[in-house]
Amino acid sequence: MADGRVIEDSAMDFAQAVAGTEAPPQILENLRLIDVFYRGFDGCRHKGQLVVHRDLAPDLLEIFALMERQRFPVARAVPIVFFGWSDEASMAADNSSAFNYRLIAGTSRLSQHALGRAVDINPWENPAMDPAGRILPAGALRRPAQPGTFTEEHPLVRAFREKGWDWGGDFTHIRDYHHFEKSDPG
Numbered sequence: 082m083a084d085g086r087v088i089e090d091s092a093m094d095f096a097q098a099v100a101g102t103e104a105p106p107q108i109l110e111n112l113r114l115i116d117v118f119y120r121g122f123d124g125c126r127h128k129g130q131l132v133v134h135r136d137l138a139p140d141l142l143e144i145f146a147l148m149e150r151q152r153f154p155v156a157r158a159v160p161i162v163f164f165g166w167s168d169e170a171s172m173a174a175d176n177s178s179a180f181n182y183r184l185i186a187g188t189s190r191l192s193q194h195a196l197g198r199a200v201d202i203n204p205w206e207n208p209a210m211d212p213a214g215r216i217l218p219a220g221a222l223r224r225p226a227q228p229g230t231f232t233e234e235h236p237l238v239r240a241f242r243e244k245g246w247d248w249g250g251d252f253t254h255i256r257d258y259h260h261f262e263k264s265d266p267g
Contacts, residue, residue, distance in 0.1 A: 088121065091130040091159040098132050098160040104182035104195065112180055112197045113138050117145040119155040122229065129158025132180035134197035137263055140244045141179070141200060147240055154229045156203055168194075172218040172259075175205035199262035206230045207258035209249070223258060231258055 095114045102109070113135045121127045126149070133141055148155060156175035164170040171178050180197040184190060193199035206229040208221035216223075225232045231250060232238065238248050241261045249257025 087118070088125050088127045090127050090157045091163070093130060093160055098130065098162055099180070100162055101166065102162070102182045108182065108196060111135055114160070115142060117141065117158050119145055119149050119158065120152050122154045122156060127155070127157070129155070129177070130160055131158055131178065131200065132160050132197060133200070137198060140246070140263070144237065144240055144244070148237060151236065153237060156205065156229070169218065172201070172204040175203060177202045193262040193264065196265070198265065199260060201259045202261070203229045204259040209255055209257040209259065211255045
């Protein structure tokens with residue numbers, strides 16, 4: 082917007098952003114709520130929020146600043162509590178999110194999202210695709226030339242990699258194009 086206004090997509094405090102989670106206190110004490118700024122698909126400047134592991138907040142603030150400078154559009158970034166802790170509902174709304182205390186789908190292992198060590202960006206433009214052809218969110222299409230889409234050589238994928246993050250587009254069991262994660266080095 083030429084007048085400098087910012088559209089506020091999320092304005093929660095930390096307690097609101099983690100309300101109702103089943104995460105234990107030792108996980109919650111490592112999380113931070115950060116404000117991120119980005120260009121929406123409407124071309125306007127937006128402010129959203131992510132709940133992330135405190136060690137990863139600087140990385141995500143830098144990458145979101147890079148996204149904004151590159152005018153990479155982001156649909157929205159609202160803590161997943163807004164969607165009743167439903168990953169499916171968040172993805173269907175094309176929401177970018179990080180912390181969600183949950184298991185890796187189809188397993189008994191905690192997801193990196195459960196630790197605030199993963200972020201999903203624009204799931205509608207960057208769906209997850211399994212070997213059987215199932216696409217999440219349902220109805221999404223992957224079109225690499227579409228704005229807001231990640232590709233192998235995209236500058237934002239490179240920026241994540243330079244900071245030590247793994248991209249779900251490189252996974253072999255499922256191509257999770259919206260997913261980035263950074264495991265705890267300890």
